Amino acid sequence: MATFEDFMKLDIRVGEIVKVEFFDKAKKPAYKLWVDFGDEIGIKKSSAQITECYEKEDLIGRQVLGVVNFPPKQIADFISEVLILGTYSKQGVVLIQPEQPVEKGDKLG
Numbered sequence: 001m002a003t004f005e006d007f008m009k010l011d012i013r014v015g016e017i018v019k020v021e022f023f024d025k026a027k028k029p030a031y032k033l034w035v036d037f038g039d040e041i042g043i044k045k046s047s048a049q050i051t052e053c054y055e056k057e058d059l060i061g062r063q064v065l066g067v068v069n070f071p072p073k074q075i076a077d078f079i080s081e082v083l084i085l086g087t088y089s090k091q092g093v094v095l096i097q098p099e100q101p102v103e104k105g106d107k108l109g
Contacts, residue, residue, distance in 0.1 A: 025076035038105025052092025
């Protein structure tokens with residue numbers, strides 16, 4: 001079992017997707033995302049297997065939640081710097097996002 005202290009080690013922030021490209025070299029269909037987490041953290045890159053539920057053009061400007069304090073992970077020729085959160089649902093991966101627009105960089109707490 002994870003403890004509350006384990007959960008509090010995660011730095012989960014709100015970011016806004018500012019750029020999307022199809023990730024040709026990924027083993028499973030994925031997008032390369034550039035997500036703006038505000039002035040303190042800046043723009044970070046992520047690889048996300050969300051192609052079943054989202055078109056590239058629908059992602060620009062969307063707010064998402066991401067773990068910003070995991071170490072970078074190399075996926076093919078791309079360095080993923082944050083983990084964007086979503087649910088594994090029957091229709092594919094569905095992004096987790098705030099119910100209302102909030103400030104970039106706001107922390108889940």
